[in-house]
Amino acid sequence: MGADDKIKNKAQELGGKGKEAIGEATGDEELRAEGQVDQSESALKQAGEKVKDAGAKIKDAFTGK
Numbered sequence: 001m002g003a004d005d006k007i008k009n010k011a012q013e014l015g016g017k018g019k020e021a022i023g024e025a026t027g028d029e030e031l032r033a034e035g036q037v038d039q040s041e042s043a044l045k046q047a048g049e050k051v052k053d054a055g056a057k058i059k060d061a062f063t064g065k
Contacts, residue, residue, distance in 0.1 A: 006049060013042035 016038030023032025059065075 005045075009042050009045045009049065012038055013046075016040075016042060 016035045019035030019038060020032050021035070023029065023035055
């Protein structure tokens, strides 16, 4: 995944934080929970990106690139 995916993941995280904050401010538990889910999904995607990046670095170290 490239920079576009990383940007999308970060946008999803920030959107989730916004939903959670609005849900808390308005007492809307469903919106708050939806925001937390968005943040969790984003965190998993970002972790996958980090694993993929680390794998590429290891591959490059062995291939000399």
